[in-house]
Amino acid sequence: MSNARKIISPTPEKMAETVAAAIFELARAAIAARGQFVIALAGGSTPAQTYAVLAREWTPSAAGAQWFVFFSDERHVPTGDPASNYAMAQRCLLSRVSIPAEQVYAVRPNATAALAAAAYQAQLKDFFGGAAPIFDLILLGLGEDGHTASLFPGAAALAETTAGVVGTPPGRLPPPVDRITFTLPLINLSRAVFFLVCGAGKAGIVRTVLQANPAPVDCPAAGVQPRHGILRFYLDQAAASG
Ligand code: 6PG
Numbered sequence: 530m531s532n533a534r535k536i537i538s539p540t541p542e543k544m545a546e547t548v549a550a551a552i553f554e555l556a557r558a559a560i561a562a563r564g565q566f567v568i569a570l571a572g573g574s575t576p577a578q579t580y581a582v583l584a585r586e587w588t589p590s591a592a593g594a595q596w597f598v599f600f601s602d603e604r605h606v607p608t609g610d611p612a613s614n615y616a617m618a619q620r621c622l623l624s625r626v627s628i629p630a631e632q633v634y635a636v637r638p639n640a641t642a643a644l645a646a647a648a649y650q651a652q653l654k655d656f657f658g659g660a661a662p663i664f665d666l667i668l669l670g671l672g673e674d675g676h677t678a679s680l681f682p683g684a685a686a687l688a689e690t691t692a693g694v695v696g697t698p699p700g701r702l703p704p705p706v707d708r709i710t711f712t713l714p715l716i717n718l719s720r721a722v723f724f725l726v727c728g729a730g731k732a733g734i735v736r737t738v739l740q741a742n743p744a745p746v747d748c749p750a751a752g753v754q755p756r757h758g759i760l761r762f763y764l765d766q767a768a769a770s771g
Pocket residue numbers: 571572573574575576602603604614669670671672676677678679702
C-alpha cells in the first residue's frame with residue numbers, strides 16, 4: 530500500500546493523544562479553508578480512547594459549531610442501543626463537546642438495513658447539496674480478518690461502484706446484526722482517512738495490509754486507497770510489531 534503512512538505510538542493512550550492532535554489540526558485547517566469540518570467516526574472499541582481525548586482536550590478553539598459528524602458504519606439497531614456506534618461516540622465524545630446535536634447525523638434504523646442505508650445516502654446527498662460527498666476525514670478501524678467499517682471479506686458491498694452507503698449482512702463480528710456501511714468509492718473520495726489500530730492481535734493483519742498488497746475482496750482494508758487524500762495508519766507498538 531504505497532501511499533499509506535504509519536504513525537507508531539508506544540501505547541494505546543499515546544496513540545489516542547496523537548490521533549486527537551491530528552484530528553484537531555485537520556479540523557482547524559478545514560474550517561480555515563472551507564468554513565466546516567466534515568468527519569465520519571469509526572465504530573468498534575479502539576476509537577473510544579481517541580474520542581475521550583478529544584473530549585478531554587476540547588476547547589472553544591475547536592469551533593464545534595463548524596463540525597459535522599457522520600458515521601462510517603453502523604449496526605442496524607435502534608439509535609440509542611448500547612451496541613450502536615452512535616451510542617459509543619455519544620458516550621465518549623458527543624455528549625461532552627459543543628457540536629450542535631443537529632450537526633450529528635446518526636444512521637436511523639429502518640425496516641431493513643438496505644432501506645436505512647438508502648436513507649443515509651439521501652442524507653449525505655442533501656448535506657453535500659448534490660456535490661461529490663468529499664469528507665475532510667474518515668476514521669476507520671481494522672478487524673483481524675481485514676474488514677474495515679462493515680466491509681467484510683467476500684461481501685457484495687465490496688463490488689459496489691456507485692452507492693456511497695449500503696446495507697450488508699453481519700460479518701463474524703458481534704453483534705450478529707445487519708449493518709450499514711460506507712463503501713470503498715465513498716471512502717476513497719475523502720481528503721483524509723485514518724486507520725486506528727491497537728493490540729498485538731492486529732499485528733498480522735497490519736503487516737498483510739501494508740506489505741502483502743492483498744485483493745480487497747479478501748482484505749477490504751486494502752481497498753482503502755484515497756484518490757487524492759492522505760492515508761495514515763495510527764498504530765500502537767503492539768499492532769506495529771508485525
Ligand atoms: C464496528 C466497526 C468495526 C471495527 C473493527 C475494529 O462496527 O465494530 O465498524 O469495523 O472498526 O472491527 O474494531 P476494534 O477497534 O474494536 O478492534
